[in-house]
Amino acid sequence: MKNWRCFTLAVAVATGMSAGAQTLDDCRRWAQEHYPEIRQYDLIAQSEQYNLSNAARSWIPQLTLSGQASYQSATPTYPRVLADMLAARGVDMAGLRKDQYKIALDIYQNIWDGGQNRARREEIKAGAEEQRRAAEVDLYALEERIDDLYFGILLLDGQIEQAEAKLTLLRRNFDKIQSYCRNGAAMQADADAVEAEMLAAKQMLEQATLSRLCFRQMLELFIGRPLNDTRLPVPEVQGLRSRESARPELSLFDAQLHRLTAQEKSLHSTVMPRFSAFAQGYYGYPGLDMFQSMLSEEWSLNLVAGVRLSWNIGAFYTRKNDLQLIRTRRSQVEVNREIFLFNTRLGSSREEGEIERLRRAVADDDRIVELRRRVRMAAESQLENGVIDVTALLQKITDETTASLARRTHETELLQSLCRLKHMYNQ
Numbered sequence: 030m031k032n033w034r035c036f037t038l039a040v041a042v043a044t045g046m047s048a049g050a051q052t053l054d055d056c057r058r059w060a061q062e063h064y065p066e067i068r069q070y071d072l073i074a075q076s077e078q079y080n081l082s083n084a085a086r087s088w089i090p091q092l093t094l095s096g097q098a099s100y101q102s103a104t105p106t107y108p109r110v111l112a113d114m115l116a117a118r119g120v121d122m123a124g125l126r127k128d129q130y131k132i133a134l135d136i137y138q139n140i141w142d143g144g145q146n147r148a149r150r151e152e153i154k155a156g157a158e159e160q161r162r163a164a165e166v167d168l169y170a171l172e173e174r175i176d177d178l179y180f181g182i183l184l185l186d187g188q189i190e191q192a193e194a195k196l197t198l199l200r201r202n203f204d205k206i207q208s209y210c211r212n213g214a215a216m217q218a219d220a221d222a223v224e225a226e227m228l229a230a231k232q233m234l235e236q237a238t239l240s241r242l243c244f245r246q247m248l249e250l251f252i253g254r255p256l257n258d259t260r261l262p263v264p265e266v267q268g269l270r271s272r273e274s275a276r277p278e279l280s281l282f283d284a285q286l287h288r289l290t291a292q293e294k295s296l297h298s299t300v301m302p303r304f305s306a307f308a309q310g311y312y313g314y315p316g317l318d319m320f321q322s323m324l325s326e327e328w329s330l331n332l333v334a335g336v337r338l339s340w341n342i343g344a345f346y347t348r349k350n351d352l353q354l355i356r357t358r359r360s361q362v363e364v365n366r367e368i369f370l371f372n373t374r375l376g377s378s379r380e381e382g383e384i385e386r387l388r389r390a391v392a393d394d395d396r397i398v399e400l401r402r403r404v405r406m407a408a409e410s411q412l413e414n415g416v417i418d419v420t421a422l423l424q425k426i427t428d429e430t431t432a433s434l435a436r437r438t439h440e441t442e443l444l445q446s447l448c449r450l451k452h453m454y455n456q
Contacts (some may be wrong), residue, residue, distance in 0.1 A: 053179050053264040053448075056252050060175050061168050063253030069164040085152050087142070093135040097313075101127050105319060124323050125315050131364060133311035140336070142299025149292040156286035162281035169277045171251075173452060175450070178248040180445040185241040186260050187437035195430040199227045202409065206419060219419040226250035226423050266447040275455040284364045289359050296351050299344045301437060308334040322438035373453055380450045387443040394436035401429040 061067060106124035107115070139146075158365045209215035245256055309332070315322030316329035408425040411417045 057172050058254035066167045071162045080153045091137040095130045095133050099129050130376040131311050131313035136308045138306045140304040142303050143298045145298040148298045152291040155157050155291040159288050162284040165277040182244045183441045188237040191434040195230045222419050285362045302340040305337050384446045390439045398432045401432040405429045
């Protein structure tokens with residue numbers, strides 16, 4: 030364990046954990062700033078303000094201007110006896126005309142809406158908060174994709190280092206074997222075998238380099254800026270501070286429950302009576318004074334004002350089912366929360382098992398690499414003395430390279446597992 034810590038510090042220094050180094054935290058932050066989802070916050074805030082402004086305007090007096098022209102098949106008239114008496118006195122009472130006209134201005138002022146406006150404002154705020162939490166969940170999920178790319182690059186860095194180290198060993202031994210061939214101490218087939226192994230190592234190096242380039246290009250697309258030419262620094266990952274999860278999904282569940290509560294309050298307001306004041310002024314024919322309109326066909330100015338009580342009794346018919354539907358949705362949210370927490374605990378347990386496995390592997394890797402190096406060095410000496418052939422030496426070089434690569438891979442995977450465990454709890 031001590032050797033692993035020393036390795037982490039050494040690699041961190043060697044790979045440039047200095048000013049200007051692009052760390053994992055930097056890449057996460059840049060990715061969130063560059064990701065299109067970040068613009069959702071401004072759009073959500075704007076939508077919330079517009080909706081709240083519209084809700085507040087329900088208390089402003091509502092004005093309606095209308096015009097009407099109509100024709101009726103019948104209109105009010107005087108009784109025949111009364112009409113005959115008035116006609117005998119020289120008064121013509123023909124009654125109202127069948128064509129009628131009106132230009133009206135209606136004014137409506139809400140006095141008490143049963144709490145509907147307040148409930149609507151709470152529902153708007155709760156809906157906007159739910160949208161913000163959902164955006165946070167999407168941005169949080171982005172971190173995992175950045176982590177995979179970042180550690181993928183670190184793993185490929187390890188493969189490149191080991192391929193270069195293997196090539197160095199093979200070139201050195203290739204030069205020796207060529208000199209042996211010139212002196213007749215070795216066959217050309219031995220040199221050919223080493224050269225073939227060099228070509229295979231070079232091929233592996235090229236493939237790892239191309240894969241690393243592809244990973245870096247994808248990471249650059251996410252963060253919206255080019256990476257430095259230097260290798261990425263190895264992140265320092267601490268252990269869990271606590272078992273309390275601070276995942277944004279939990280805040281999203283709370284926001285969903287809060288919105289359902291707001292919907293329930295809004296539902297209660299729909300069965301409350303409402304009081305309002307109204308006024309209508311209109312200019313037209315006939316006026317409110319019907320008798321005057323029977324005597325004269327002139328248009329007149331009229332005014333009606335008062336208060337109104339309205340109560341939608343039909344809202345009681347579906348209220349019980351609507352409340353039950355909200356309770357069902359609330360139960361679904363609670364079930365989704367329990368499922369999420371269960372999966373988090375399950376993933377945590379699995380990751381902790383992987384961390385323990387990698388810790389034990391890392392604890393033995395240094396010793397394995399050291400032993401493989403000794404065996405390879407002894408094999409080089411034996412080849413010089415003619416005790417073993419080139420094939421045996423190549424196997425020993427491959428064993429050492431494989432052990433070194435396994436050590437680097439285990440160390441990187443351990444860091445990634447620790448990072449993944451912290452990510453599960455948002456720490």
